[in-house]
Amino acid sequence: MYAGSNVAGRREGNGVELRVLRYFEAIARLGSATAAAREQLVAQPSISRQIRALEKELGTDLFHRDGYHLVLTRAGNEFLVLARDILRRADQAREAMTCRELPPESRLVIACPPETARYLLAPMIACGRLGTSRIQIARADRILDELDAGHCDIAVGPASPDGRFEHRQLGAVPLTAQVLPATVPWEPGPVEVAGLAGRQLVRVESYRGIRKVLDRALAEDGSQPGGVEEVPLPEIAQAVAANSGRVCILCGEAPQFGLRAHELRSGGRRLKMDFHAYWRTGHFQVGAVQAVLRQLAGIFS
Structure with a gap:
């Protein structure tokens, strides 16, 4: 059960207020009444009282304590779906009226x-x-x-x-291998993933989907790159490839710094996102x- 006092957070018989639903959603998302109170700009004792009153109104526990964290009960998880739907619709209604012109x-x-x-x-x-x-x-x-x-x-x-x-x-957007022609003398046009075998690659660390597509194709082909460096931005990946002669793996970005883009293929099939x-x-x-x-x-x- 949620640890708080027994003071009601709404007037009896008036139904649950939207602000209490926002407090509940914040605690469910952040796992802490203190963090939720800070986000919602309300005192922590107040938010605790109102969530306890909500549990009393609903006749069920919404949270249980797991160490320092508040975790949703099964009923709490069910109520969270409904609460978020109500809050979303309330926000949409407000937005529609505010921006109706x-x-x-x-x-x-x-x-x-x-x-x-x-x-x-x-x-x-x-x-x-x-x-x-x-x-x-x-x-x-x-x-x-x-x-x-x-x-x-x-x-x-x-x-x-x-x-x-x-x-x-x-x-769909094709995966490309971008290279400096002087250091990676591929002919213009598509390149099979077998051509990446033994080569040093550079890719963007946040491009997880591209990584999955390429790794799967390399595994199916039995090819292994010589090494992989991950960088935070596609422009940095291109700069590294231009400076070091590595192969830059991207998806949709236009080549720059003198690089040339080659669509990647696996058994003639275009790799794409x-x-x-x-x-x-x-x-x-x-x-x-x-x-x-x-x-x-x-x-x-």
């Missing part, structure tokens, strides 16, 4: 990895082909969690469909979501 598409938030925003969405925004410029940056392996938490309306990236959301494949758009079933602005999805379908056209 704006086109519906412009209110939507898209979550995507930074490279997707930089190389795919930004050019669309620049030429007026995307109805919203509200972009939220998240790691590729976190975009669906951002959608699940209600922090965005659409998620775009290479994440694999997991059954939680509606999704549509937008297209599939990109999807994800959204919630029953979104309150379904028309606007569908309009932006149609626009996003033009990313790869």
